[in-house]
Amino acid sequence: MAKHFMRRSEEPHPQRRATQLVLGLLWFCIFPSSSHQDPSQRCEIIPGSMTLPVLEKKGDIILGGLFSLHDMVVEPSLSFTSQPPPTQCTRFNFRTFRWMQTMIFAIEEINKEAKLLPNITLGYKIYDSCSTPHQALKAAMELMGSEKGSGVVGDTDDNLTCNGTVPAVIGDGGSTQSLVVARFLGVFQVPQVSYFSSCACLSDKKQFPAFMRTMPSDFFQVDALVQLVQHFGWTWVGVIAGDDAYGRGGANIFADEVRKLGACVALYEIIPKNRAQAAIASIISKIRSSGTRVILVFAVEQDAAALFDEALREGLTDIQWLASEAWSTAAVLSTPSKYRHILQGSMGFAIRRADIPGLQDFLLRLHPSNPDAVGDPFLVPFWEEVFQCSLGTGRQSKPPCTGEEELRSVTNIYSDVSQLRISYNVYKAVYAIAHALNAMRSCVEGKGPFPLQACADIDNIQPWQLLHYIKQVEYLNSFGDETKFDENGDPAAMYDLVNWQLRPDGKMEFVTIGKFDETTIIGVKKLQIQEEIIMWNGNQTEVPLSVCSSICPPGTRKAIRPHFPICCHDCVVCTAGEISNQTDAIECVRCLPEFWSNDERTVCIPKQVEFLSFSDTMGITLMAISLIGSFCTCVVVFIFSCYKNTPIVRANNSVLSFLLLFSLTLCFLCSLTFIGRPSEWSCMLRHTAFGITFVLCISCILGKTIVVLMAFRATLPGSNVMKWFGPAQQKAIITFCTLVQVIICTVWLVVAPPKPHKLMPRESATVILLCDEGSPVAFALVLGYIGLLACICLLLAFLARKLPDNFNEARLITFSMLIFCAVWVAFVPAYISSPGKYSTVTEVFAILASSYGLLGCIFAPKCYIILLKPEKNTRKHLMSKGVSDKF
Structure with a gap:
């Protein structure tokens, strides 16, 4: 037997080797004649040893x-001078x-x-x-x-x-x-x-x-307890263990497994074996300060009773106790009435029970x-x-x-x-x-x-x-029930989940509310619970909440607090454009480009479509200004029609004046094409109509300016230049200049026409509908051509500003071209820098401002003379030198 023991003591584990050595020495001391393997050797009790x-x-x-x-x-007091008394x-x-x-x-x-x-x-x-x-x-x-x-x-x-x-x-x-x-x-x-x-x-x-x-094995009990904690969503759990292999071993496994699930251990305390009141009172104090509502007591019933005695003295209530198997059905705790109000609602796993016939008798x-x-x-x-x-x-x-x-x-x-x-x-x-x-x-x-x-x-x-x-x-x-042992000597793990419930007569009853079966097949839940029959601590029917921080509702995300456990966090509202549609979301999800978060940050909703509409204030204002401009132009046409035979109307070719008024009417009206929801047709129309109408307008002014200059040269002796700038030639100039713009616009529409475009900025709650130019080069050519004609017209008008008095319209054209050029020079940077629909507003404003500038500078003085100063609307007055100075 001694050799057998020594062979086993050669195991490498040092703790086991030491234990076996002590046991071997005890064996030799108590049974000295057993030191040989001879089966004939007899076992003897050492004289004086106590059985x-x-x-x-x-x-x-x-x-x-x-x-x-x-x-x-x-424990007896040992004097080492006499035989110890019996234990x-x-x-x-x-x-x-x-x-x-x-x-x-x-x-x-x-x-x-x-x-x-x-x-x-x-x-x-x-x-x-x-x-x-x-x-x-x-x-x-x-x-x-x-x-x-x-x-x-x-x-x-x-x-x-x-x-x-x-x-x-x-x-x-x-x-x-x-x-x-x-x-x-x-x-x-x-x-x-x-x-x-x-x-x-x-x-x-x-x-x-x-x-x-x-x-x-406690490994299976802990697995069941961890699944129970996970099932009810408890993330802030306390653990109290007995100071023995059972308590420490089970509590350690539980704490490790709970942390793997992302939950946290709010406190981990040990009930001392001497059950000193001061030490247990310290545990109760830590329970209060931890803020946890759910505590697992992994201890034998005697240690658990010591803890609950102190909890009664300290008045600790509102704790949902989870019981390890050692006391989950302990009558020593369920029978005394003093524990009932703090243990009512407790929950734990108990091994399977049976009714053994004849045992009670x-x-x-x-x-x-x-x-x-x-x-x-x-x-x-x-x-x-x-x-x-x-x-x-x-x-x-x-x-x-x-x-x-x-x-x-x-x-x-x-x-x-x-x-x-x-x-x-x-x-x-x-x-x-x-x-x-x-x-x-x-x-x-x-x-x-x-x-x-x-x-x-x-x-x-x-x-x-x-x-x-x-x-x-x-x-x-x-x-x-089948009884067998696995390779570790353990039976199959099957537990009843019991709930401590008070009966009407005041007695505690263990109600089975579920079960845990480790032997279930894959795909079937090991833990099954009947939640509708559970009574929680305080005779409540709602699941107690035990979290370090409040559950983050949908629309928020968890933000970990520095230097705190992972379960302690703050709830941060998702930023605009992001959502979270579940509780305790780790991060917010950004909406797709066409969607935006609602006010609660829980759902992505389609972004609000934004464009220059006829219904918003800006659209209504611009439309009103456009229609007023068109109306004013029609009024001027009406005045000129009524006074078409007067000298001031007939001066410088009244046909050009009427054509200019017609083109100005189109300029005012073309701004309406920029208002409303962009479509393929409206995008193509607004840019081409704008380009052609303004070229027609500037061409008419250019024709009038050329006529003014040529008329002066025609008054010089021997000059025959006016025959080259008669009505037919003027119409040809206007037609040619306009036709160039028509060709540019036609090529633009064929090659890369303007089309609707959705501008979806990430940080905006709106989808901006714009008309994409299609070809920036074509758009630049259209604007550049208008600017070229305007510059030529301005130059010619400037040269003709000091001609004789009957040609004083050149001054008005010069001033109108200055306004026109100033507006469009300012338009380019404003257009580029304006966000969203305001780029369209900028373009419409440039169209209306330049149109009003042309109408006001060229035709307002003439209407003033026609309506308010008719005495000046005579050939004699126009030919006199003094008129010029006042006009």
Whole structure:
């Protein structure tokens, strides 16, 4: 055995090597004669060593049991001058006592039915581990090294070997105790089946090769809890753990998995094992300051009770407690009325429950006067604790028991079989070992699983052989549940999601509101919840909100706060042109170019189309100005028609005057083509009409200017120049000049005509409809040609400004051309720099301003004379030299 231990101690893990070394030394100290592998060597108890209280029953095969029947151990004061007193365990646990009785019930059920193990009787040896690792280790050592029986069929006191008295152990309950026991039993390959140890660390087969359990690993429980947090959208969760392997291990996994989902741990605190009030009060204070509404308590029921006691003292309410499996159905918390108003609505996962027929009657059979109670070291403290009386054990503080006490007359956790969950695990653990023994007994020689296809010797069971069969166990029990172990010794994970709800009578009820099944097929949700029947803390039906920052509504995005956890953020309104249509959006989405965000920044809506419309103020104003200009031109035409025979109208060719007025009317009217929704036809019309009408207008003025100059030259002696500038030649000049512009516009329309264009600036809520010039070169040629004619006209008029008085119209033409050129020189930069529809407004304004300039400068003085100064509208007056000075 020593060599076997040393071989296993060569594992590279330093913590395991140290633990095994300590266990080996303990083994040599307690069982010194077992230092050789000779099977004839006997195990002996060191004289003076103290044995622990044990509940045992003989049988062909003895099963070991470890149960934490007490919650605490009173540490004695060691003087090192005398033998230490026996360990004193306190705070009897009724719930664990029920678990122990369930093991006995299952063993007796198997023996009674004799179907599973015919001709074989199971016995048991059960120890109290007192919820402490060192007490559990002492009990495990006694199971492995007792001097009474070997636990195999046919064994006698003379056939004692160091294999120990039991081939398998059921227990312990707590993960911390099981860690120590599993390391010890694993050295000797003794199978251990735990019913309540859920620490994920125990799934490591390198450290715990002989450990199995009917309790799912905390890894699966944490997975269920994380999915629960994700389902209800909690992102600011507190975690409080017990100071043991169960609490720390499960809480660490939970915190890591929650962070992977993007949620945050608001606080992470440990409940000290001494449960000091000051330390727990500090935890309550941190809960208040954290602002979290949801807290997971991953601890055993005793640690959880200490936390809730302090929460009651501090008046901590409005917390939605999430329970780990260890206390999710704990009667010690649900039964006392003091916890109800703070734990009402609590939620947690519990392992699957079952109703075990006959168990309650078996539990209630106990009585100190029964013959089978003789030698039971645990019945006396149980009985005295239940009835608060003394059975003559020296406890003078309690009155003596009358002997008429009956368990049926009291209601407590022990006799409550409504939530048989851990008890069911104990029941399954016993049957798993029984099925393994049955498989071992059914082995056919020559087809066995061991070297040379050998079978195990049922009369001399080796623990490592039984371990092989337990790993292969797979059966369907009478409740329809399948029991088997995976490669890590873990069962399939199936949980009920329970909700603590107050009944009308004031009692707490565990209502199953969902389930978690790790074995579900792909595509089916592992977590299923009936939200409509949930009652939350404070008897509320709405899901509590637990976030560091408020949920960002649609139309906003999350902005992380510097130096804060990722769950703490500010909600920033999306900028114009961007939206977010979901809560807690990480970023806003920019709308497509033709769309813009609404005022709430939740939907992209089509941008408002903007163009120079007949309905807006600017369009109406320009249209009115255009129509007024056309009307004024028509009035001038009417006046000139009425006074067409007067000298001032006939001067310089009245036909040109009427043609000029006609072209000015077209200039005023062509500005209307720039107002309204741009279309292909309107875009082509507005630019060509503008170009041609203005060339026609300037051509008429040019013709009038040339006539003025030529008329002066015709008055010179010997000059015959007027014959070249008669009416026909004037019409030819106008036609030629206009035809050039017509050709330019025609080519423009054929090659690259103007067309509607949508201008969609990213930072604007409007789509601007414009007429694209099509060909900038053509547009420049049209404007350039107009400017060329205007410059020629201005130059000629300037040269004729000081001609004799009857030709004083040259001064008016000069002034009108100055206004015309000034307007269009200013137009070019204004047109280029004007945004959106205002470029169109600029162009219309230039057209109207230049048209009004021509109409006012050339025709207003003449109308003034015709209507208001008729005495000056005579040939004599026009020919007199003095008129010129006043005109």
